[in-house]
Amino acid sequence: MVGVNVKSEVGALKKVILHRPGDELLNLTPDTLERLLFDDIPFLEVAQQEHDAFAQTLRDEGVEVVYLEDLMADVVASSPELRDQFLDQWIKEAGIHTEKWRRIISEYLNSEFSDPKALVEKTMTGINLAELDVERSNSLIDLVSSPTKMVIDPMPNLYFTRDPFAMVGGGVTIHRMYSVTRNRETLYGQYIFDNHPDFKGTPQYYRRDYAFHIEGGDVLNINDHVLAVGISQRTEPDAIDTLAAGIFADETSTIDTVLAFDIPNSRAFMHLDTVFTQIDRDKFTIHPGILGPLTVFELTPGADGKVNVKRLDSDLESILEKYVGCPVKLLQCGAGDRIAAEREQWNDGSNTLCIRPGTIVVYQRNNVTNDFLYREGLDLKVVPSAELSRGRGGPRCMSMPAWREDL
Numbered sequence: 019m020v021g022v023n024v025k026s027e028v029g030a031l032k033k034v035i036l037h038r039p040g041d042e043l044l045n046l047t048p049d050t051l052e053r054l055l056f057d058d059i060p061f062l063e064v065a066q067q068e069h070d071a072f073a074q075t076l077r078d079e080g081v082e083v084v085y086l087e088d089l090m091a092d093v094v095a096s097s098p099e100l101r102d103q104f105l106d107q108w109i110k111e112a113g114i115h116t117e118k119w120r121r122i123i124s125e126y127l128n129s130e131f132s133d134p135k136a137l138v139e140k141t142m143t144g145i146n147l148a149e150l151d152v153e154r155s156n157s158l159i160d161l162v163s164s165p166t167k168m169v170i171d172p173m174p175n176l177y178f179t180r181d182p183f184a185m186v187g188g189g190v191t192i193h194r195m196y197s198v199t200r201n202r203e204t205l206y207g208q209y210i211f212d213n214h215p216d217f218k219g220t221p222q223y224y225r226r227d228y229a230f231h232i233e234g235g236d237v238l239n240i241n242d243h244v245l246a247v248g249i250s251q252r253t254e255p256d257a258i259d260t261l262a263a264g265i266f267a268d269e270t271s272t273i274d275t276v277l278a279f280d281i282p283n284s285r286a287f288m289h290l291d292t293v294f295t296q297i298d299r300d301k302f303t304i305h306p307g308i309l310g311p312l313t314v315f316e317l318t319p320g321a322d323g324k325v326n327v328k329r330l331d332s333d334l335e336s337i338l339e340k341y342v343g344c345p346v347k348l349l350q351c352g353a354g355d356r357i358a359a360e361r362e363q364w365n366d367g368s369n370t371l372c373i374r375p376g377t378i379v380v381y382q383r384n385n386v387t388n389d390f391l392y393r394e395g396l397d398l399k400v401v402p403s404a405e406l407s408r409g410r411g412g413p414r415c416m417s418m419p420a421w422r423e424d425l
């Protein structure tokens with residue numbers, strides 16, 4: 019399958035991009051957790067088993083699973099120039115600005131990581147000072163620095179492939195991220211969408227060097243005419259304006275309406291998909307905590323490339339009914355129990371991945387919400403989640419659909 023096609027949240031999933039959590043998780047420490055956006059340190063071996071179970075669940079449902087690290091390894095293997103250019107940029111964006119350290123790091127990578135996939139994985143893992151062959155002179159580093167400090171940070175959030183880029187219809191948005199730590203992740207997407215034979219030529223509606231931040235957890239494809247984007251901790255309204263103008267200007271795109279959902283700015287609700295996902299043609303899961311404070315704006319093409327914006331003064335259900343085109347049902351995380359709702363939302367109870375209308379992947383630990391969805395007639399594919407959930411992301415966060423069948 020070449021190119022991308024994602025014109026809904028629920029059309030039969032055919033191809034998805036994942037990242038198997040790797041040694042980057044071993045470089046999380048209590049001191050860096052907050053900055054690296056984790057709440058605890060996952061046990062890597064079990065996190066990998068859980069992730070493999072997630073990938074197998076998708077394969078069993080006929081989905082082609084491709085890994086970000088393999089796509090990037092293909093790019094690195096395809097040309098020595100691209101490989102060098104990527105490494106230079108990766109070193110620079112890791113905050114290494116002196117000639118001396120650039121040389122030490124690139125020599126280390128070139129001598130120890132000749133295999134393209136090992137090299138790509140190393141760029142994800144980060145580099146510890148102790149790994150580098152630095153002469154132990156009487157320099158200040160030797161005297162006061164810890165020999166085991168990170169020279170280059172890991173990228174532990176990479177297994178949330180939902181966020182650094184997002185498919186919008188037949189195009190892609192490559193993001194400027196909210197946090198320094200996640201901004202480096204988008205390099206892989208940029209190289210893959212610029213160079214990989216399976217993705218090259220896909221229209222790019224947003225680029226990583228734009229000024230405003232936006233993340234894929236906020237981007238929901240309602241149908242081939244309507245895109246929903248969250249205004250959240252991670253996505254600025256200015257980015258949605260820019261994105262809407264880019265989509266409306268592309269003649270190949272059929273999207274004529276962007277809905278901006280203004281959700282409260284908090285860690286628990288970092289993206290729209292942490293509180294709201296579509297699970298069937300006419301059903302959504304929702305965290306009751308956002309129902310009150312939610313405001314929705316409609317963006318449509320105006321004259322001379324401008325974008326018209328209008329505030330929608332009705333409740334969420336009526337808004338969805340209008341744009342989805344049929345009566346909709348909002349199923350609440352926690353099944354009406356407020357404590358269960360908050361507990362399970364924190365562990366991604368309303369963050370589901372739809373495989374086809376009515377069939378969804380959910381985390382095992384959210385049993386109150388899962389029982390409720392089961393009783394409402396949904397077909398649940400339950401995956402283990404004790405370790406993966408410590409990164410604060412669920413099945414939707416851990417997956418980037420590249421191809422869904424049209425509805």
Ligand SMILES: NC(=[NH2+])NCCC[C@H](N)C(=O)O
Nearest residue numbers: 055178235289409410411415
């Ligand atoms: N689409 C999502 N909800 N992604 C969740 C990402 C979690 C990650 N630790 C972060 O804070 O960025």
